[in-house]
Every structure is written in C-alpha cells, then in structure tokens.
Amino acid sequence: MSCLLRPVSTACHGHHARQRSRDRGMALVVVLLFTIALTGIALVSARLALGGEGLARNQLDHQVARQAAEAALRDAERDLLLSANGSATATCPRDADRPVQNQVPRFTANCLRGQCSLNESEVRAVNYSDATSTTTTGEAWWPTRKGGRWNDTASTKPSAGNGGSCATFTGAVPLGTFTGTRAIPAVAQQPEYLLEPLRRGSQLLFRITARGFGYRAGTEVVLQSYFVVPEL
Numbered sequence: 001m002s003c004l005l006r007p008v009s010t011a012c013h014g015h016h017a018r019q020r021s022r023d024r025g026m027a028l029v030v031v032l033l034f035t036i037a038l039t040g041i042a043l044v045s046a047r048l049a050l051g052g053e054g055l056a057r058n059q060l061d062h063q064v065a066r067q068a069a070e071a072a073l074r075d076a077e078r079d080l081l082l083s084a085n086g087s088a089t090a091t092c093p094r095d096a097d098r099p100v101q102n103q104v105p106r107f108t109a110n111c112l113r114g115q116c117s118l119n120e121s122e123v124r125a126v127n128y129s130d131a132t133s134t135t136t137t138g139e140a141w142w143p144t145r146k147g148g149r150w151n152d153t154a155s156t157k158p159s160a161g162n163g164g165s166c167a168t169f170t171g172a173v174p175l176g177t178f179t180g181t182r183a184i185p186a187v188a189q190q191p192e193y194l195l196e197p198l199r200r201g202s203q204l205l206f207r208i209t210a211r212g213f214g215y216r217a218g219t220e221v222v223l224q225s226y227f228v229v230p231e232l
Contacts, residue, residue, distance in 0.1 A: 061214035065221040068184055068212025071175060072191035073225050076208040078179045079114075080195065080227060089180030091158045092166035107197055109136075111149040113166075114173035116140040116196045140194050141209035141222070149194065150211070159190075172211070188217040204229055 079094070086093045097106040097113060107117035122137040128146060131138045135147030142148035151157065151171020158166050158177050166177075172192035175181055183190055191212040198205050206229070211222045 058219075061216055061219040062221065064187065065212045065214040065219045066223070068175075068187055068191040068214075069210045069221045069223040070212070071181070071184060072193045072210035072212060073208055073223055075175050075179055075181050075191075076173070076193040076195060076210060077227055078181070079173065079193075080206060080229070082178060087178065087180040091160060091163045091177050091180075094178050107195075110170045111140055111151070111172070111194060112168075112170050114171070114177075114193065114195055116149055116194050118196075140196060141224070150192070154189065186215060187213050188215060188219075189213045198226075 082094050082098050084098070086095075092113075097115065106112065107115040109116070109118055118140055119137065123139055126135060126138045126147075128138070128142065131142065131146040133145050133147060138147035140149040144150050144152050149171055151169070154174075156165060157169045157171065157174055158164070159174060160176070160183055172194050174192045175190045176183060191210060193208055193210040196207040196209075198207055206227045207224060208227055209222065209224045211220055213220055
C-alpha cells in the first residue's frame with residue numbers, strides 16, 4: 001500500500017526524513033564545490049592581474065631606460081662639438097682633449113674621460129663568448145663582465161657638485177659631465193656614454209655607445225649611433 005495512504009506510519013516518516021537529510025547533504029556538497037570553484041577563479045584572476053601589473057611595470061622601466069640611453073647619445077653629440085669655451089654649467093671642462101677641434105689626440109685604451117681608442121686587430125681577435133672581466137682587448141662597449149671599459153664604480157667618476165676626478169676618471173661619461181645637461185630624476189643611475197674615433201678613408205666619424213638605466217639598476221638599455229663630424 002502506498003505511503004500516501006498511511007500518513008501516520010513511522011516507516012514513511014523515517015523515509016522522508018532520510019530523503020531530506022540526503023537532499024541537504026547533496027546541497028552542501030554542491031555549495032562546497034561552487035565555493036571551491038569561485039575561490040580558484042579568484043586566485044587565477046588575482047595571479048593574472050599581478051602578472052599583468054608586473055609586465056606593465058617592466059615595460060615602463062625598460063622604456064625609461066631606453067629614453068635615458070637616447071638622452072646620453074644626444075649628450076655625447078653635444079660633447080663632441082663643444083667649443084673652446086665649453087659649458088658654464090658643466091661639472092668638468094673638456095679643455096685640450098676636445099675630440100673634434102683637437103683631432104682626437106687623447107683617446108686611450110683605458111677610455112680616459114670617456115674617449116676610447118683600441119687596437120682594431122686585437123679587438124677582432126677576441127671571441128665574445130670566451131671573454132671575461134679580465135679581458136683587455138675586447139670592445140670598449142661590451143659589458144664589464146666581458147672586459148668592457150664602462151667602469152661600473154660610480155664613485156670614481158665626476159657627478160653634479162663633485163668634479164674632483166674630472167682629469168683622471170676612466171670609463172663612460174655620466175650625463176652632463178662636460179655639457180651641463182640636467183640629470184634625469186628618479187632613475188637608478190644617470191645614463192652614460194663612450195666615444196670611439198673611427199676613420200673610413202679620409203673621413204673621421206665617431207661611434208657613440210650609450211647605456212641608460214630604469215628605476216631599477218637591473219634594467220639597462222645599450223644603444224649605439226655613428227656621428228659624422230660636420231664641416232667646422
């Protein structure tokens with residue numbers, strides 16, 4: 001006989017109670033699974049958001065470093081064309097070693113005051129992959145760990161308000177040292193450049209290598225340009 005015809009039956013009451021208990025248990029499982037799914041989605045979304053923010057921050061830092069390097073390239077061009085009077089706002093004077101007017105007399109292997117002159121045959125004989133920080137015949141613009149002449153010890157170079165090493169510093173020239181160009185705010189280190197004379201037949205030109213830094217010291221961009229000296 002159907003349970004519907006026996007409303008007072010204890011057996012039917014127990015059956016319905018067990019059914020409701022199972023329904024509540026199933027609902028709890030569904031809610032738990034739904035909560036886990038939402039938590040997973042939230043975690044993935046947060047990770048994607050953080051990853052996107054980090055990527056955007058890295059791209060911005062790289063762009064800042066690139067712009068700083070470009071500023072150093074322009075500063076090097078101004079340095080090359082300095083007049084005998086130099087710049088009144090510069091940290092250091094160029095004086096007698098102005099490269100264009102004085103026909104590059106003071107370019108040296110250790111890049112005194114940012115002016116480098118290396119033996120081309122020796123440079124060509126060096127394999128970049130085998131070079132180390134003690135390599136003395138590599139390209140001047142290679143990383144310091146490969147024998148480059150940048151001189152990463154900033155304390156040995158002139159800086160705004162401190163021109164004590166103007167005559168003796170070696171390695172790259174910090175922005176504005178000889179031109180008076182204003183420092184770039186907020187970057188980890190001021191951009192800098194190296195100058196190298198190159199002769200192509202009777203023509204004199206210069207290779208400028210500049211490196212700029214972002215807000216973090218680990219973000220670095222290196223750019224090169226070739227500057228043909230105009231008729232003076």
